[in-house]
Amino acid sequence: MATANQEGTTTVQLVLAWGFVGIPLVLGVLQTLINAMKLFQ
Amino acid sequence: MSLLSFFDRSNTIAKPGFSRWMVPPAALCVHLCIGQAYAYSVFNLPMTKLIGITQSAPGDWKLTELGWIFSIAIFFLGVSSAVFGRWVEEGGPRRAMFTAALCWAGGFFISAVGVYAHTLWLIYLGYGVLGGIALGIGYISPVSTLIKWFPDRPGMATGMAIMGFGGGAFIASPLSVWLMGKFTTATHIGVAETFIVLGIVYFFFMIVGSIIVRVPAPGWKPEGYVAPAQAQKLITKNDVFVYDALKTPQFWLIWWVLCLNVTAGIGVLGQASAMSQEMFPGHITPIAAAGFVGLMSLFNMGGRFFWASTSDYIGRRNTYFVFMVLGFVLYCLVPYTGSVGSVAGFVCAFLIIISMYGGGFSTVPAYLKDMYGTRYVGAIHGLLLTAWSMAGIFGPVIVNYLREYNITHGVPKAQAYNNTMYIMAGLLVIGFICNYLVKAVDARYHMKPNDPRAHDALGNPAAARA
Numbered sequence: 478m479a480t481a482n483q484e485g486t487t488t489v490q491l492v493l494a495w496g497f498v499g500i501p502l503v504l505g506v507l508q509t510l511i512n513a514m515k516l517f518q
Numbered sequence: 519m520s521l522l523s524f525f526d527r528s529n530t531i532a533k534p535g536f537s538r539w540m541v542p543p544a545a546l547c548v549h550l551c552i553g554q555a556y557a558y559s560v561f562n563l564p565m566t567k568l569i570g571i572t573q574s575a576p577g578d579w580k581l582t583e584l585g586w587i588f589s590i591a592i593f594f595l596g597v598s599s600a601v602f603g604r605w606v607e608e609g610g611p612r613r614a615m616f617t618a619a620l621c622w623a624g625g626f627f628i629s630a631v632g633v634y635a636h637t638l639w640l641i642y643l644g645y646g647v648l649g650g651i652a653l654g655i656g657y658i659s660p661v662s663t664l665i666k667w668f669p670d671r672p673g674m675a676t677g678m679a680i681m682g683f684g685g686g687a688f689i690a691s692p693l694s695v696w697l698m699g700k701f702t703t704a705t706h707i708g709v710a711e712t713f714i715v716l717g718i719v720y721f722f723f724m725i726v727g728s729i730i731v732r733v734p735a736p737g738w739k740p741e742g743y744v745a746p747a748q749a750q751k752l753i754t755k756n757d758v759f760v761y762d763a764l765k766t767p768q769f770w771l772i773w774w775v776l777c778l779n780v781t782a783g784i785g786v787l788g789q790a791s792a793m794s795q796e797m798f799p800g801h802i803t804p805i806a807a808a809g810f811v812g813l814m815s816l817f818n819m820g821g822r823f824f825w826a827s828t829s830d831y832i833g834r835r836n837t838y839f840v841f842m843v844l845g846f847v848l849y850c851l852v853p854y855t856g857s858v859g860s861v862a863g864f865v866c867a868f869l870i871i872i873s874m875y876g877g878g879f880s881t882v883p884a885y886l887k888d889m890y891g892t893r894y895v896g897a898i899h900g901l902l903l904t905a906w907s908m909a910g911i912f913g914p915v916i917v918n919y920l921r922e923y924n925i926t927h928g929v930p931k932a933q934a935y936n937n938t939m940y941i942m943a944g945l946l947v948i949g950f951i952c953n954y955l956v957k958a959v960d961a962r963y964h965m966k967p968n969d970p971r972a973h974d975a976l977g978n979p980a981a982a983r984a
Contacts, residue, residue, distance in 0.1 A: 490537075490540065491540065495543050497543060498547055502550060505691075506688050509812045512808065512809055513809045516807075516813060
């Protein structure tokens, strides 16, 4: 268990932190990629 | 612990067990939000019809008036990153991120009032001045923290954050269009409501980043990391005081390297759609050109991560040599692709060029760290960003005015950009020379232990800091 002098980062915290920024970014990139495909149509 | 002391640097020092991989998402929380600036243009057309609704009416704002909002914001980005750099560095990333969140959200709220009241100067003040200050402080806030957490991969670490700045537009653009659609009625355009929602969302995101962020404890090193025993010629182990960096020729050489690299990229980035259609009439339609611009944005973002990460292996100076040499070759090839009608060649050339434009931004913090150490790298980076502001003027001016000059002198539209490409290539030759002249910083600029000039944000000597 983490004490006052320790701050162990759990895998869940890492997943949440990366998901928090990663999911909107991936959605935005996919949307842009779909639009970009119009170059090849 | 009081609320204000929560933002102190001393309260952000990581305790044992904290994973350094929590810091890049914290940085991305800020950079993804302020990266919205690249998508600001989605508001331009709706804001020209706030009175007329379906079309511009007398009293509606003109595009030329609205264009100043972005220009003011970028100007204040450069000014604030230069002015507040030392404060950001000494006060710590949490305080800087929180301040950036307040300014960024505040800028949107003031702009919303400006839209409601149809008062343009309020938007200049809100998004332009306050938002620009948020851009400057937010942009540099996580840089030195990331470099300290990732001494083994400083390029990759800062590349991740600065990639977020390039990627922010991918989120902001569709979100803004969707929100405006939701708030727009037959008698009203929902720009103000969109600004308010964006302000709230961005404030929340940036606050999360400021809560997550930590600085490493003094002397912390990644597990298993051993600093190179032998000193490397272009990587210092010493620190240089922020304002002493300005006295070194290296600062100004790198300033010009960044300025020239960005000038070459920013000029074509803004004109990519028109340029592709005019160079390949009948082959690239307006819809295809929009797709091309989207693809360029993706390479701009991806290049920030790719090139900065690559610089960890091949060195910062060599990375810029690649930008200058490869950029030179590609700019010289662009007119040829136009003359032989090679759309694929044209697209490939520009995608690589734009990836190096992004790479120039993301590699420079690690370059500065190599030259000046980690102590004031964020503040020095802030000073260097004035090169960006300068390039923001040079690049579009060169492209636009040369095109106009060529067309008025009878050059066909398809060939109107040829001279511009050769000038861009020439700029990269100058950049190559500047980069070649970068040598290690003279030892007389290195900070001595307990240097009296080094203070934290409260005015305490840095040596007394926890």
